[in-house]
Amino acid sequence: MAIKNKYKGNGFQSHENQNSSLSKEILVGLYRDMLRIRRIEEAIESRYHEDEMKSPIHLVMGHEAISVGSCSTLKIDDLIYCGHRTHGHYLAKGGSLKGMLSELYCRANGCSGSRGGSMHLLDKSVGMAGSSAIVAGAIPIATGAALSFQLKQQDRVSVAYLGDAATEEGACWEAVNFAALKKLPVIFFCENNFFSVCSPLEVRQPPNVEIYRKAEGFGLPAVQIDGTNILDVYDSTQEAVARARKGDGPTFIEALTYRWRGHGGAGDDSASGYRDPEEVQHWEQYCPVDGFYDYLIKMNLYSKAEKDLAEKEIKEEIEEAFDFAISSPNPQEIDLYTHVYSQ
Amino acid sequence: MPWAEALLASKSNELPCSQEGRVLSYVDALNEAMALALGLDPNVIVLGQGVNDPKGMFGVTTDLHKKFGVERVFDTPLSEEGLFGVCTGAAMNGIRPVYLHNRPDFLLLAFNQIVSHSSKFHYMDNGETNVPLVAWAAIGRGWGSGAQHSQAIQGLLLGVPGLKIIMPSTPYDAKGLMLTAIADNNPVLIFEHRWCMRNKGVVPEGIYKVPIGEGVYRRKGTDLTIVGTSHSIELATQAVDQLNDTGITADVIDLRTIKPLDEKIILESVQKTGKILIVDTGWEMGGVCAEIGCLVAEKAFSYLKAPVRRIGLPDVPSPAGFTLEQFYYPNEENFSQVIKEMVEKT
Numbered sequence A: 001m002a003i004k005n006k007y008k009g010n011g012f013q014s015h016e017n018q019n020s021s022l023s024k025e026i027l028v029g030l031y032r033d034m035l036r037i038r039r040i041e042e043a044i045e046s047r048y049h050e051d052e053m054k055s056p057i058h059l060v061m062g063h064e065a066i067s068v069g070s071c072s073t074l075k076i077d078d079l080i081y082c083g084h085r086t087h088g089h090y091l092a093k094g095g096s097l098k099g100m101l102s103e104l105y106c107r108a109n110g111c112s113g114s115r116g117g118s119m120h121l122l123d124k125s126v127g128m129a130g131s132s133a134i135v136a137g138a139i140p141i142a143t144g145a146a147l148s149f150q151l152k153q154q155d156r157v158s159v160a161y162l163g164d165a166a167t168e169e170g171a172c173w174e175a176v177n178f179a180a181l182k183k184l185p186v187i188f189f190c191e192n193n194f195f196s197v198c199s200p201l202e203v204r205q206p207p208n209v210e211i212y213r214k215a216e217g218f219g220l221p222a223v224q225i226d227g228t229n230i231l232d233v234y235d236s237t238q239e240a241v242a243r244a245r246k247g248d249g250p251t252f253i254e255a256l257t258y259r260w261r262g263h264g265g266a267g268d269d270s271a272s273g274y275r276d277p278e279e280v281q282h283w284e285q286y287c288p289v290d291g292f293y294d295y296l297i298k299m300n301l302y303s304k305a306e307k308d309l310a311e312k313e314i315k316e317e318i319e320e321a322f323d324f325a326i327s328s329p330n331p332q333e334i335d336l337y338t339h340v341y342s343q
Numbered sequence B: 001m002p003w004a005e006a007l008l009a010s011k012s013n014e015l016p017c018s019q020e021g022r023v024l025s026y027v028d029a030l031n032e033a034m035a036l037a038l039g040l041d042p043n044v045i046v047l048g049q050g051v052n053d054p055k056g057m058f059g060v061t062t063d064l065h066k067k068f069g070v071e072r073v074f075d076t077p078l079s080e081e082g083l084f085g086v087c088t089g090a091a092m093n094g095i096r097p098v099y100l101h102n103r104p105d106f107l108l109l110a111f112n113q114i115v116s117h118s119s120k121f122h123y124m125d126n127g128e129t130n131v132p133l134v135a136w137a138a139i140g141r142g143w144g145s146g147a148q149h150s151q152a153i154q155g156l157l158l159g160v161p162g163l164k165i166i167m168p169s170t171p172y173d174a175k176g177l178m179l180t181a182i183a184d185n186n187p188v189l190i191f192e193h194r195w196c197m198r199n200k201g202v203v204p205e206g207i208y209k210v211p212i213g214e215g216v217y218r219r220k221g222t223d224l225t226i227v228g229t230s231h232s233i234e235l236a237t238q239a240v241d242q243l244n245d246t247g248i249t250a251d252v253i254d255l256r257t258i259k260p261l262d263e264k265i266i267l268e269s270v271q272k273t274g275k276i277l278i279v280d281t282g283w284e285m286g287g288v289c290a291e292i293g294c295l296v297a298e299k300a301f302s303y304l305k306a307p308v309r310r311i312g313l314p315d316v317p318s319p320a321g322f323t324l325e326q327f328y329y330p331n332e333e334n335f336s337q338v339i340k341e342m343v344e345k346t
Helices: A024-048 A064-071 A087-092 A097-104 A138-151 A164-168 A170-182 A211-216 A230-245 A277-284 A288-298 A304-326 A333-337 B003-009 B026-040 B064-068 B080-091 B104-118 B171-183 B230-242 B263-273 B288-299 B322-328 B332-344
Strands: A079-082 A128-131 A158-163 A186-192 A222-226 A251-256 B023-025 B044-048 B096-101 B134-139 B164-166 B188-193 B200-202 B216-219 B224-228 B250-254 B257-259 B276-283 B309-313
Touching (some): A024 A064, A024 A087, A024 A230, A024 A288, A064 A087, A064 A288, A079 A138, A128 A138, A138 A158, A138 A186, A138 B080, A138 B104, A158 A164, A164 A170, A164 A186, A164 A211, A170 A186, A170 B080, A186 A211, A186 A230, A211 A222, A211 A251, A222 A230, A230 A251, B023 B026, B026 B044, B026 B064, B026 B096, B026 B171, B026 B200, B080 B096, B096 B171, B104 B134, B104 B188, B134 B171, B164 B171, B171 B188, B171 B200, B224 B230, B230 B250, B230 B276, B250 B263, B263 B276, B276 B332, B288 B309
Parallel strands (some): A079 A128, A079 A158, A158 A186, A186 A251, A222 A251, B044 B096, B096 B134, B134 B188, B164 B188, B224 B276, B276 B309
Antiparallel strands (some): B023 B200, B216 B250
């Protein structure tokens, strides 16, 4: 059953007259980071059919503003936890592209040593502390990290990224309840893209009860924002981070966005009938990356020549990283048996 | 009288202990272990539903919150999966949680975190992150505990890589293994048995450790080997002692840990006696007995003089009523009978 433009986004309509207090350098950096993630995902997608990346992939096209906008408000020792759609968060938190691609190519030097794959990108050195392919599995873990910060009186925050379907799991609300109870420095960041695999929100949650409203019921501040608008994402996350650092407890952010590709693998699968291809096209008009480019141009903060240079640099970086990953060594049999237990 | 106390009062029991020294109850030994750990390491926390209440989780956590503060010793929302995940996340960041449940049945709600998260992160991130957490639960038996308050679920978890599973039977081991578990950098499950928790025994003061993964001989003999843990090995020991007059002697091995399994001590004894009886508080089907039986068949078959025997629970839920319980749980007499059969008829 096709769903005719069921889930409409406001996209950059809300963004046009926005003013940001951020410096030009930061704003351009935000754009460049989003562009980089977009191009990396496109490169992965274009090579996926070669069947050499023997890992399920969950592409983040459409979600770039969330990864970059939120991670940009964090320090390196702040920790992030996420679900199966990891690429954007990993890269935005400062993860190594070579480490990520090596992981996708199942190489020994992948960021998780070929034990994680795309769904479990992990890198403690940049605060990519946990990702779980069991929906909602990482939410209580992020909450536990925040408990450790509170117990150790550390000035750190943790972020739990979750999808709309994660709010259908009990563990999500168990964690939210505990975080509110203990005033933990954690941010619950819900990326509502309206689909869980192929199941639309309307068959999973009752109408007219928005997700952030449910969170509000647990007694913590909750907001709903435009997840394609990086300035909204940045500002709301920054506010939540400040609240957490002050000891005022958790925040729940629901960012509306859209998954341009299928749940997993390469390409858009809307022709299969679970969503209307026109709905995908509708959301593509509100591209978080291109829309922000238009904004920067309009505000005279950026130029076509600067973008061209960025594109060139990103292309070179991606090609080098793919060459690195493909020429990296495979794990040995003995690697299978290491790190089952910590000594 | 509340059921737990009634149960505890129903039989007096004090296992013989070869060491001399201070005698402590099982519950006090556990309390002392946690107090020592809390005092030694500011990263240790103790949590669970009811740890602060006047009953203090059967007395195991009594007054710990008064000594160490409610920031480190605290009652929790029920939320078993959520809180197990919280413990996992805290452990991944240097905290050493001891998360208590009054029954293993409640851990079934946390299987997602136990099986797919706590025991997996060290491996999934290539050894970078440790998960030093202890989950504790006491297996119930009798007085109407029934199908949902007396399940011994260790067999369900035995096959999960990355976990350690401890099942003590004496106050000495309960304290020492608790301390060792808290000091371990992996997720460790401790399954106590409510009937072992009435024991008293010699317990040294201060810190000491009992190694995880090492069994110990409770009795030495020649006619057969009996291996197991917890309340089952306690019953087996009593049965062997009762058979003293018949001249039957057995190696009685308390494994203390079922994962990792002390293969060495099992095989060493079977090579000597040629007969093995495996006992467990859980179901026989697909459980600890089955695993050890297979181990012996694979690695000591040529030494066997008789079929492997096991005593666990039938493939039946725990009944709640007193009379049905008598048919369900193996007792000392059942143990004696099987031992005699194994010695005399084979």
